[in-house]
Amino acid sequence: MKTQSSFAIHMLVVLAGCIVFSSGAWGQQSTAQLTLSLTVQSSIGLVFQNNVAVGSTGFCPLSNSGTNNVGLDLGTASFSGNSDSLACVAYARIGGATYQVSSAFDVLVTKANTSSPSYRLAAEISTAPPVNVKWLVNNTTLTNTAFTQLDAADFYGSLVTKTLQVQVKNNVAAGPLQETITFLATAN
Amino acid sequence: MMALLLSSTALLAQDTATGTINATLINKSGIAIVFDTDPGGVTLGNNGSSAATLNFGTISAFGPLSPGITRPTVLPASYTVKTLFDVQVIEGGLVTPSYTLSAQLAAAAPTGFTYAVDAVTLTTVAQTIQANGTYNTDVQHSLNLTVSTAAPGSGGPAVGIPLTSTINFTATSN
Numbered sequence: 424m425k426t427q428s429s430f431a432i433h434m435l436v437v438l439a440g441c442i443v444f445s446s447g448a449w450g451q452q453s454t455a456q457l458t459l460s461l462t463v464q465s466s467i468g469l470v471f472q473n474n475v476a477v478g479s480t481g482f483c484p485l486s487n488s489g490t491n492n493v494g495l496d497l498g499t500a501s502f503s504g505n506s507d508s509l510a511c512v513a514y515a516r517i518g519g520a521t522y523q524v525s526s527a528f529d530v531l532v533t534k535a536n537t538s539s540p541s542y543r544l545a546a547e548i549s550t551a552p553p554v555n556v557k558w559l560v561n562n563t564t565l566t567n568t569a570f571t572q573l574d575a576a577d578f579y580g581s582l583v584t585k586t587l588q589v590q591v592k593n594n595v596a597a598g599p600l601q602e603t604i605t606f607l608a609t610a611n
Numbered sequence: 612m613m614a615l616l617l618s619s620t621a622l623l624a625q626d627t628a629t630g631t632i633n634a635t636l637i638n639k640s641g642i643a644i645v646f647d648t649d650p651g652g653v654t655l656g657n658n659g660s661s662a663a664t665l666n667f668g669t670i671s672a673f674g675p676l677s678p679g680i681t682r683p684t685v686l687p688a689s690y691t692v693k694t695l696f697d698v699q700v701i702e703g704g705l706v707t708p709s710y711t712l713s714a715q716l717a718a719a720a721p722t723g724f725t726y727a728v729d730a731v732t733l734t735t736v737a738q739t740i741q742a743n744g745t746y747n748t749d750v751q752h753s754l755n756l757t758v759s760t761a762a763p764g765s766g767g768p769a770v771g772i773p774l775t776s777t778i779n780f781t782a783t784s785n
Contacts, residue, residue: 451705451784455644460775461667463758463768468673468685535672535690535760536767580687
């Protein structure tokens with residue numbers, strides 16, 4: 424009986440030795456820590472989008488639509504011709520000596536990590552236009568000296584349709600008219 | 612007499628002694644993890660160590676980000692910021708061909724955050740990131756933080772407060 428017991432213990436030791444050897448060759452582990460740090464800041468974003476009616480008169484397509492840096496081609500127009508080269512541009516005479524071309528698009532402002540309920544929208548042109556040329560958004564004349572408020576409280580995530588208008592008197596010299604119009608959304 | 616003295620000196624100089632060192636060394640096998648800055652990612656603090664830091668800086672859905680940080684997606688309910696980092700598992704004395712890399716958050720993620728390494732979302736339970744990593748070379752991984760766009764107090768993250776989290780990595784030889 425005693426002999427059997429000793430044998431059993433001996434076998435156990437040998438087996439344990441195998442397990443130790445096995446762990447020495449495989450199953451090695453190492454740990455490491457990567458500590459992250461960051462600070463979240465609330466923010467709002469603005470993008471321009473084509474209006475659902477894009478392509479029809481008064482709704483020209485934006486280039487790079489869906490971003491915050493788009494292009495809008497208003498074609499070639501003249502007072503005497505009483506029209507614009509692009510069918511999507513809305514052309515109109517204003518008074519007896521001025522014509523207007525216009526096209527509408529959408530502005531989408533979204534928010535993140537803020538409880539702001541709404542935003543203000545303003546716009547500014549980059550350079551002073553020639554005399555007798557006006558740049559307007561929704562009938563509000565823009566300047567290059569300050570942002571002009573267009574809306575006091577627009578809702579985030581809702582498309583806001585804006586119409587860009589250019590009014591040109593018939594005594595303005597022929598040539599390209601170009602502006603970069605900056606839209607500014609400010610959280611309320 | 613002089614001749615005898617010289618002879619005696621010569622005999623003494625021939626005394627020698629020897630010793631033997633019986634040296635033994637147990638070359639123990641092992642592996643170690645270090646984090647290395649990835650050329651396309653943010654510069655790590657304590658680069659090249661097993662206790663590195665990674666600073667995302669100030670993050671937002673629409674604002675500027677620190678160098679090495681990108682923003683792959685901005686969705687209505689969340690946005691993701693991402694950086695790259697390298698993991699190098701160094702082995703010695705092993706004959707195993709590869710290692711398994713796992714990771715877990717040291718504590719639950721702060722409100723409004725989800726952490727992922729590569730495509731694996733992290734929890735406080737270890738998740739396998741890579742099953743067959745190659746030893747002794749930098750292996751690129753991405754760290755993706757998905758942040759809720761909700762306002763603070765409405766399920767979104769705290770704003771304007773520095774947050775820290777720790778990810779524990781474990782490499783196991785295959």
